[in-house]
Amino acid sequence: MERLKIDEIKKLSRQSGLRLKDKEAVKLQEDLEELSCYLSKLEDIAVPETYEAIEEGYWMHKNKTPLRKDRVEDFDQKERLRRNAPKRNQNYVTVPKVMD
Amino acid sequence: MDNQRLTIQQIQKKLIDKKLSAEELFKETLDKIKEKEHKIRAFISLTEEEVLTKGRALDRKLQKGASLGNLEGALYSVKDNIMVKNLKCTCASEMLKNFIAPYDGESVAEVNNAGGISLGKTNMDEFAMGSTTEHSAFKVTRNPRDYRRLAGGSSGGSAAAVAAGFGQFSLGTDTGGSIRQPAALSGVLGIKPTYGLVSRMGLVSFAPSMDQIGILANNAWDMARVLETIQGPASSKDYTLVRRKPVAYHRRLESIVEDQESKKEKLLKGITIGIPGEFFEIPLEKDVEKALNQGMERLKDHGAILISLSIPHFHYSLSAYHVLTMVEAVSNLARFDGVAYGNRASKYESIIDVVEKSRGQGFGDEVKRRLILGNYILSKEKVSLARAKRVQELLKRDFQKAFQQADLLFTPTTHVTAFKPGKRSNSPVDMQLLDQLTVPASLAGLPAVSVPCGNPENLPVGGQLIGNYFDEPVLLRGALGIETLSETMDPEQIKVR
Numbered sequence: 394m395e396r397l398k399i400d401e402i403k404k405l406s407r408q409s410g411l412r413l414k415d416k417e418a419v420k421l422q423e424d425l426e427e428l429s430c431y432l433s434k435l436e437d438i439a440v441p442e443t444y445e446a447i448e449e450g451y452w453m454h455k456n457k458t459p460l461r462k463d464r465v466e467d468f469d470q471k472e473r474l475r476r477n478a479p480k481r482n483q484n485y486v487t488v489p490k491v492m493d
Numbered sequence: 494m495d496n497q498r499l500t501i502q503q504i505q506k507k508l509i510d511k512k513l514s515a516e517e518l519f520k521e522t523l524d525k526i527k528e529k530e531h532k533i534r535a536f537i538s539l540t541e542e543e544v545l546t547k548g549r550a551l552d553r554k555l556q557k558g559a560s561l562g563n564l565e566g567a568l569y570s571v572k573d574n575i576m577v578k579n580l581k582c583t584c585a586s587e588m589l590k591n592f593i594a595p596y597d598g599e600s601v602a603e604v605n606n607a608g609g610i611s612l613g614k615t616n617m618d619e620f621a622m623g624s625t626t627e628h629s630a631f632k633v634t635r636n637p638r639d640y641r642r643l644a645g646g647s648s649g650g651s652a653a654a655v656a657a658g659f660g661q662f663s664l665g666t667d668t669g670g671s672i673r674q675p676a677a678l679s680g681v682l683g684i685k686p687t688y689g690l691v692s693r694m695g696l697v698s699f700a701p702s703m704d705q706i707g708i709l710a711n712n713a714w715d716m717a718r719v720l721e722t723i724q725g726p727a728s729s730k731d732y733t734l735v736r737r738k739p740v741a742y743h744r745r746l747e748s749i750v751e752d753q754e755s756k757k758e759k760l761l762k763g764i765t766i767g768i769p770g771e772f773f774e775i776p777l778e779k780d781v782e783k784a785l786n787q788g789m790e791r792l793k794d795h796g797a798i799l800i801s802l803s804i805p806h807f808h809y810s811l812s813a814y815h816v817l818t819m820v821e822a823v824s825n826l827a828r829f830d831g832v833a834y835g836n837r838a839s840k841y842e843s844i845i846d847v848v849e850k851s852r853g854q855g856f857g858d859e860v861k862r863r864l865i866l867g868n869y870i871l872s873k874e875k876v877s878l879a880r881a882k883r884v885q886e887l888l889k890r891d892f893q894k895a896f897q898q899a900d901l902l903f904t905p906t907t908h909v910t911a912f913k914p915g916k917r918s919n920s921p922v923d924m925q926l927l928d929q930l931t932v933p934a935s936l937a938g939l940p941a942v943s944v945p946c947g948n949p950e951n952l953p954v955g956g957q958l959i960g961n962y963f964d965e966p967v968l969l970r971g972a973l974g975i976e977t978l979s980e981t982m983d984p985e986q987i988k989v990r
Contacts, residue, residue, distance in 0.1 A: 405865045408872065411861055432812070432874055434812040435812050435881060488833070
């Protein structure tokens with residue numbers, strides 16, 4: 394991994410839904426460079442070029458994960474969940490304005 | 494012996510024989526918390542009043558001659574990323590500092606149904622990302638063995654609480670070693686069960702393909718009792734991978750050692766323990782090496798056969814672990830945006846602005862670092878992701894080959910003993926190296942337990958036992974075997990500096 398430029402760090406931070414100050418971006422630039430050793434270590438591992446060539450994974454049992462039936466169930470915690478919303482108006486979660 | 498150091502079975506016996514009342518026992522624990530918590534800082538929230546009320550109710554129940562549930566008489570704590578109804582579930586983050594859990598996590602509900610009484614929620618690294626609890630937004634947890642040092646992490650509050658005698662056990666979570674590592678540094682036992690054995694319902698996800706709820710306790714007996722209680726299949730029928738009959742772990746141990754007080758000679762007779770060479774290639778602190786060598790000698794004395802073997806892809810595991818968990822974290826923490834979840838920034842101009850400001854203010858440095866690196870991998874280094882998945886697969890096969898030769902593997906849990914604040918948190922790589930001996934079992938989904946196996950210089954050293962899938966009964970037997978090595982680990986005999 395090459396040393397990322399500050400602009401690239403800021404672009405990645407926007408993709409992460411974060412806004413960084415310049416000082417924070419510089420600190421992250423150093424940290425990420427240090428962490429890049431993790432990525433370079435993996436370069437020795439060969440991987441198949443196509444998805445189809447990937448061998449089936451080993452797993453501890455042969456059971457399939459059961460899926461829930463897709464049905465509506467009554468849930469008595471609605472009010473408790475709404476209480477945790479950042480802002481609310483009666484039974485609704487108030488979200489910031491999207492369009493003027 | 495200090496009442497807080499008794500096993501749950503011993504507590505129940507005293508309660509039934511009227512040698513101790515539950516109110517008296519619980520008050521002793523609360524007094525201990527009052528005396529030491531300001532130095533240790535293990536808890537984020539405490540439920541003192543409820544504890545005494547429930548203690549009095551238990552005494553009334555005992556007076557009527559009613560039989561006791563599996564965990565009645567036991568006090569426990571819960572890491573602050575597992576839901577306990579009506580208590581804050583902050584994940585040690587500003588982002589969730591006002592979040593009140595609307596329901597109990599499955600494991601918490603199971604413990605409560607068995608009579609366990611919650612003391613409160615314990616401190617941790619923010620969203621379980623870290624290995625020291627220095628990344629908590631609220632406080633840094635200190636090691637009860639030496640207040641100048643850290644308790645480890647991310648379940649540092651849980652490890653410290655158990656080590657300090659604040660209850661009999663704690664529910665923690667382990668993604669790459671977050672139960673085993675603090676358990677080792679704090680001198681308690683910590684088990685990460687087989688992935689899927691315990692329901693994750695009610696756990697705030699960090700990397701759900703590896704997140705697992707487990708137990709920190711002062712002895713293998715209590716660990717077996719709690720595991721018996723929280724094992725799946727969950728009543729909600731979700732979040733546990735496997736449909737299988739419950740195992741009576743405590744009874745299985747009892748069948749080997751009839752009397753808990755008796756000598757456990759030949760406890761490990763017929764058990765082959767593999768020593769994977771690669772785990773010992775990591776430079777270990779002298780004290781760690783010394784304690785582990787002594788540990789291995791004593792394992793042999795207990796009847797185990799020790800053999801050398803190899804986990805060839807061990808050295809890739811930390812890289813693979815960080816790539817996989819960072820990518821999963823990106824997805825799992827996307828929901829905390831200040832719109833529907835999490836704290837909302839007070840001033841904003843648009844919806845993009847509210848998300849960026851809320852997340853920027855709500856998340857700490859370590860979380861931000863992992864989110865940005867996760868997004869980097871997703872956008873530019875997808876080949877690293879494929880390689881990491883490949884390493885995970887190769888590691889699983891390495892372990893299966895090893896388990897054809899051995900019943901358990903014995904390794905160090907950490908390469909260091911408890912250290913002082915700031916020593917490792919200044920370098921993200923230094924901090925992540927703390928997980929290097931615990932992540933292989935996490936990547937493979939295997940059960941593993943850290944057990945105190947010595948304390949040169951008064952600082953605990955943990956030895957890690959790794960078992961095959963669902964081999965927790967053998968793992969607990971091994972843990973009980975090593976536990977007998979640690980007579981000097983009685984916390985009352987360790988000088989608190």
